[in-house]
Amino acid sequence: MPICTCTPARGTLTAAAEARLAADITRIHADINKVPPTYVDVVFSELPQDSVFVGGRPGTPLLVSGWARRGHPQTETTRLALERSAAASRIAGVPQDRVMVVIQDSPARSAVEAGRVLPDPGEEAEGLDG
Amino acid sequence: MPICTCTPARGTLTAAAEARLAADITRIHADINKVPPTYVDVVFSELPQDSVFVGGRPGTPLLVSGWARRGHPQTETTRLALERSAAASRIAGVPQDRVMVVIQDSPARSAVEAGRVLPDPGEEAEGLDG
Amino acid sequence: MPICTCTPARGTLTAAAEARLAADITRIHADINKVPPTYVDVVFSELPQDSVFVGGRPGTPLLVSGWARRGHPQTETTRLALERSAAASRIAGVPQDRVMVVIQDSPARSAVEAGRVLPDPGEEAEGLDG
Numbered sequence: 001m002p003i004c005t006c007t008p009a010r011g012t013l014t015a016a017a018e019a020r021l022a023a024d025i026t027r028i029h030a031d032i033n034k035v036p037p038t039y040v041d042v043v044f045s046e047l048p049q050d051s052v053f054v055g056g057r058p059g060t061p062l063l064v065s066g067w068a069r070r071g072h073p074q075t076e077t078t079r080l081a082l083e084r085s086a087a088a089s090r091i092a093g094v095p096q097d098r099v100m101v102v103i104q105d106s107p108a109r110s111a112v113e114a115g116r117v118l119p120d121p122g123e124e125a126e127g128l129d130g
Numbered sequence: 131m132p133i134c135t136c137t138p139a140r141g142t143l144t145a146a147a148e149a150r151l152a153a154d155i156t157r158i159h160a161d162i163n164k165v166p167p168t169y170v171d172v173v174f175s176e177l178p179q180d181s182v183f184v185g186g187r188p189g190t191p192l193l194v195s196g197w198a199r200r201g202h203p204q205t206e207t208t209r210l211a212l213e214r215s216a217a218a219s220r221i222a223g224v225p226q227d228r229v230m231v232v233i234q235d236s237p238a239r240s241a242v243e244a245g246r247v248l249p250d251p252g253e254e255a256e257g258l259d260g
Numbered sequence: 261m262p263i264c265t266c267t268p269a270r271g272t273l274t275a276a277a278e279a280r281l282a283a284d285i286t287r288i289h290a291d292i293n294k295v296p297p298t299y300v301d302v303v304f305s306e307l308p309q310d311s312v313f314v315g316g317r318p319g320t321p322l323l324v325s326g327w328a329r330r331g332h333p334q335t336e337t338t339r340l341a342l343e344r345s346a347a348a349s350r351i352a353g354v355p356q357d358r359v360m361v362v363i364q365d366s367p368a369r370s371a372v373e374a375g376r377v378l379p380d381p382g383e384e385a386e387g388l389d390g
Contacts, residue, residue, distance in 0.1 A: 003193060003232065007303060015180055019188075026186035038185035041193060041230060043137060043177055047303055050275055055298035056286035058279075063263060063301060065327070067195070067232050074369055081372040089375070096375035100301060102263065102327050103370040109204055110233040112211040115219070115226035133323060133362065145310050149318075156316035168315035171323060171360060173267060173307055197325070197362050239334055240363040242341040245349075245356035 001039035001113055002029055004066040006088070008044065009052045012062060013092050018044050024087040025064075032080045033072055035124070039113070062099045064088050070105040071121040077103055131169035131243055132159055134196040136218070138174065139182045142192060143222050148174050154217040155194075162210045163202055165254070169243065192229045194218050200235040201251040207233055261299035261373055262289055264326040266348070268304065269312045272322055273352050278304050284347040285324075292340045293332055295384070299373065322359045324348050330365040331381040337363055 004025050006018075013021065022042040030037040054061050064084055068077070081101045089096040108118040134155050136143075143151065152172040160167040184191050194214055198207070211231045219226040238248040264285050266278075273281065282302040290297040314321050324344055328337070341361045349356040368378040379385075 001230075003195065003230065007305075018181060019183070022183035023186035026183070036185075040185060041189070041191050042183040042186070043193070044181040045137075045175065045177060045305065046181070047305060051278060051304040051306070053279070053282035053286070053302040055296075055300060056283035056302070059301070061301050063303070065263065067234065074367060077367075077370045078372075078377055081370055082375075082377065085372040085375055099372075099374070100261075100263065101372045102366065104234060104327065104364060104366045105370070106232065106234045107204060107207075110207045110211055110235070112208075112215040112229075112231040114229070115212075115215055117208055117212065131360075133325065133360065148311060149313070152313035153316035156313070166315075170315060171319070171321050172313040172316070173323070174311040175267075175305065175307060176311070197364065234364060236362065236364045237334060237337075240337045240341055240365070242338075242345040242359075242361045244359070245342075245345055247338055247342065 001035050001118060002033065002041070002066060002068040004042045004064065006042070006044045007063040008046055008092070009049045009060045010046045011049070012060060012094065013044065017091055021088060021091040024091060025084055028083045028087060029080065032076050033068060060098060062088055062092055062094055064099065064101045065104065067104050067106070069108040069111065069118055069121055071108065131165050131248060132163065132196060132198040134172045134194065136174045137193040138176055138222070139179045139190045140176045141179070142190060142224065143174065147221055151218060151221045154221060155214055158213045158217060159210065162206050163198060190228060192218055192222055192224055194229065194231045195234065197234050197236070199238040199241065199248055199251055201238065261295050261378060262293065262326060262328040264302045264324065266302070266304045267323040268306055268352070269309045269320045270306045271309070272320060272354065273304065277351055281348060281351040284351060285344055288343045288347060289340065292336050293328060320358060322348055322352055322354055324359065324361045325364065327364050329368040329371065329378055329381050331368065
């Protein structure tokens with residue numbers, strides 16, 4: 001259901017670290033937003049080092065952006081962003097100074113998974129089980 | 131005007147299937163949101179298979195995300211997502227269980243195409259023709 | 261703080277042009293949205309030419325999408341999009357007809373940088389300085 005896209009400069013994360021970070025982001029998201037882990041998609045889109053800039057100069061940020069259904073309490077979305085940032089820093093071995101996390105949203109009814117329109121947050125029983 | 135980004139794991143779609151899916155997504159979008167087909171951008175951003183995770187484990191989802199101007203009726207955006215999901219499943223030859231479609235939006239006035247600020251939905255005559 | 265993702269078809273921009281465009285986008289953003297340049301992330305995600313479609317056919321658009329904190333005045337976001345479009349066209353050497361700029365947003369409190377929740381636009385002193 002949610003999508004998380006990590007965009008590191010090439011070489012920032014090993015394949016093993018990607019797998020660990022994907023597992024951790026999934027666990028955090030399932031816990032805070034109360035969705036089954038199998039509904040969490042995490043992808044890594046590595047970019048060449050000379051294609052990444054911070055402050056207009058070559059840099060090595062770890063960008064973690066994502067989408068979730070609109071309507072979760074803001075305090076939970078903030079917690080999600082904070083925990084993702086901490087996990088990315090710890091698992092990638094980069095200081096949090098270089099980690100930027102953004103969570104975007106749009107209406108659940110603007111999204112379709114497994115052929116079904118997504119339920120609003122709090123209305124999952126109908127959408128996920130039946 | 132709208133942008134659609136398909137993110138398959140490598141090998142999910144052949145080049146020919148990408149072209150067919152791009153054509154279908156364009157047709158669907160032009161039909162539902164009533165914009166000229168030439169304003170629809172569709173891109174495919176293939177990722178290595180070991181960079182894609184579902185439920186914290188390696189997976190092969192077909193993620194189809196996109197942007198459209200805010201202000202289209204929600205029922206039409208929902209229909210757009212449903213039809214994109216069906217097209218992606220049929221053309222890529224993957225079950226809908228593996229397809230996730232998300233449509234995001236922001237104000238038309240936050241977007242510029244061909245040097246011109248986009249018109250709000252329903253105000254196209256001014257923006258596209260003059 | 262803001263993220264800008266440029267998605268050109270391969271060969272549209274040289275490495276030197278990418279660096280110049282990143283610097284220009286950063287300057288424009290820092291100026292209009294009044295954030296320190298060091299908080300602006302710009303990345304380039306080149307795609308194979310046969311993975312990019314306009315109007316359902318192979319094309320060579322230069323897509324420039326991005327995220328900023330919600331709450332900036334709309335007139336400034338529109339100016340940001342216009343200036344990005346002009347810079348991309350001029351530096352990449354492509355006509356503005358092929359340039360599409362979209363700025364998305366979500367609440368500042370849905371984003372974390374350097375381990376800290378972002379401040380709302382206009383509240384930067386607290387968030388950036390301590």
